Amino acid sequence: MRIWKLTLFALLLAACGQNNPTGQRPTPGPTLTQIQGQTAVAGEILVKYRSGGLQTQGLQVLGESQVLDRIADPGWGTLVRIKVPEGQEAQYASAYAALEGVAYAEPNYWVENPGREMARTLGMPGPQGLRPLDYTGSITDPYFVQVPPGDPLQAQGPDGTRYQNVPYLWGVYRVNAPQVWNQGYRGQGVVVAVVDEGIDLTHPDLAANLWQNPNPNNPSCPGANGYDFVDDDTNPSDSGGHGTHVAGTIAAAVNGIGVVGVAPEAKLMALRALGYFGGTNYMLVRALKYAADCGAKVVNNSWGSGARSKAFLDVLEYGTQKGVVYVFSAGNSYRSGNRPSYPVFYSTLLPGVIGVGATSNDNRRAGFSDTGPYVTVAAPGAAILSTVPVAQNPSDPYAFLQGTSMAAPHVTGVVALLLSAKPGASPEEIRLALERGANATLTGQAAKPDYAAGGQYGYGLVDAAASLNALLGR
Secondary structure: OOHHHOOHHHHHHHHHOOOOOOOOOOOOOOOEEEEOOEEEEEEEEEEEEOOOOOOHHHOOOOOOOEEEEEEEEOOOEEEEEEEOOOOOHHHHHHHHHOOOOEEEEEEEEEEEOHHHHHHHHOOOOOOOOOOOOOOOOOOOOOOOOOOOOOOHHHOOOOOOOOOOOHHHOHHHHHOOHHHHHOOOOOOOOOEEEEEEOOOOOOOOOOHHHEOOOOOOOOOOOOOOOEEEOOOOEOOOOOOOOHHHHHHHHHHOOOOOOOOOOOOOOOEEEEEEOOOOOEEEHHHHHHHHHHHHHOOOOEEEEOOOEOOOOHHHHHHHHHHHHOOOEEEEEOOOOHHHOOOOOEOHHHHHOOOOEEEEEEEOOOOOEOOOOOOOOOOOEEEEOOOEEEEOOHHHOOOOOEEEEOOHHHHHHHHHHHHHHHHHHOOOOOHHHHHHHHHHHOEOOOOOOOOOOOHHHOOOOOOOEOOHHHHHHHHHOO
């Protein structure tokens, strides 16, 4: 079957409900409950002690509560996961928040796996498995990129390597990544953390670009290529496919097969903080802090929830102060109320947090993409071809997906390109370069940013080449 004849939404959104790549039944998540309208883990809260405050060893245990786990850092403080009676989470959080030395206490909120959330948001069927690609299809369909005449990637990559799927990589072209490659900047020297449901560590387009931990036995930064905060082990392999797809858009390698990422020489730190069904705030906070402590300069986060979390704001402040840029997808709930998503909403508070909305090939907002003042820039997010776990389709591990989850890694890749050109750039400098370089003409904006008109595109469509010029002052 030719690609252009496929029913696009059925293809893409069936892919978003991807099957477990191992073929095994997914491990059920924790028992969940609703606390003031937000989903959280039943019987758990998070308590943050300020640096220099009470130590967890001497923590007064209130009522029937019990310490389950903790993250302790002399310069940051101590975040403690505490077991409390089910149904009394809010009461215990309030009681702990009143203790001396406590910065905040809140429920351990739940973040749904974005692959499953998207399939339901757009009213599509449940998991159907990924569809194999057929490269014999027409490339003249206007939904896909028209390869520019004389484009070197039509026949070969910047180093002479031929590409199989270049005609379908419209997003890479739209953000003008090849113009930056031609100047010698391809993400080299930049570690990109992918906080998601893992990465297929064996994928032929990704294996060469995996981050190699210089000290995998370091208790603060364990693992050869990253860490699994869901199962608490050193194997951050993908449990569904979403993380692998995101990783390919960021940094699929130049190797003559499959696809190529926006920053094809960046290194990928795999941080599994979402299981097949989702993950807790505690898992995600641990991953966000690991990225900041263990060498990542930019972190892709193609996930979010409706719960306003002090723990997220806290760890993002910590990471951005260390020079880390955090990129977040804006969310896919426009058609179901355009509800605000967190932590992306914190882009309005922290300059090192970038919120990304999704566009289609016509440079208009994709119908599912959330809008609001937290959208810093927009990026391609519809019909995005990238990597999926080899186990899902061993002969052809690539697929089209769509969502703001696919838009965010385009921006993450652009940030990696900018950092390869100016390694010492601060998060504020990177954000300013993205804003100044964004193309508001293609998105038809009357002004930059477009917040007064609803914040559909922020400062416009991300442009790697123009942002590089802005960063380097030329």
